[in-house]
Amino acid sequence: xxxxxxxxxxxxxxxxxxxxxxxxxxxxxxxxxxxxxxxxxxxxxxxxxxxxxxxxxxxxxxxxxxxxxxxxxxxxxxxxxxxxxxxxxxxxxxxxxxxxxxxxxxxxxxxxxxxxxxxxxxxxxxxxxxxxxxxxxxxxxxxxxxxxxxxx
Numbered sequence: 001x002x003x004x005x006x007x008x009x010x011x012x013x014x015x016x017x018x019x020x021x022x023x024x025x026x027x028x029x030x031x032x033x034x035x036x037x038x039x040x041x042x043x044x045x046x047x048x049x050x051x052x053x054x055x056x057x058x059x060x061x062x063x064x065x066x067x068x069x070x071x072x073x074x075x076x077x078x079x080x081x082x083x084x085x086x087x088x089x090x091x092x093x094x095x096x097x098x099x100x101x102x103x104x105x106x107x108x109x110x111x112x113x114x115x116x117x118x119x120x121x122x123x124x125x126x127x128x129x130x131x132x133x134x135x136x137x138x139x140x141x142x143x144x145x146x147x148x149x150x151x152x
Contacts, residue, residue, distance in 0.1 A: 003062075006144055007054055007061075008050070009144050012050065014068070021043075024123070036092065036118075043069075045067075046068035047121060050065055053152075062145055070138070071133045073139040074135075077132070077135040079118065079129075083118070089118045
């Protein structure tokens with residue numbers, strides 16, 4: 001496969017992942033949690049790198065695209081672990097203990113809490129959450145970016 005086709009595949013894949021995420025949000029009425037939003041930014045970087053790689057020569061744009069895809073994959077796998085309760089997520093979007101908290105502190109935490117928690121799985125397919133699918137698929141995109149980089 002040519003460099004151009006590889007770039008279109010990888011950047012286009014990230015674009016479709018973003019479209020899917022916004023589709024779940026706005027059409028499926030599934031607002032994202034904080035970690036879901038974190039996963040979107042590197043996809044945007046990969047899409048922009050893809051556009052620039054198609055317009056300009058050089059190895060930097062496929063490299064940036066590869067790092068974007070790898071970053072969103074890593075965040076996706078991290079988010080999967082938070083959902084499975086393997087490790088704690090950011091305190092801003094996960095449940096935390098209330099022992100030792102005053103009533104005022106508890107009320108403040110409740111009022112400041114986001115509507116969507118990062119440690120709950122809102123949707124899954126074949127036993128895997130959206131975060132896990134993002135991790136797997138984006139790792140594949142990173143591999144495609146690597147092939148494009150080798151052809152640069």
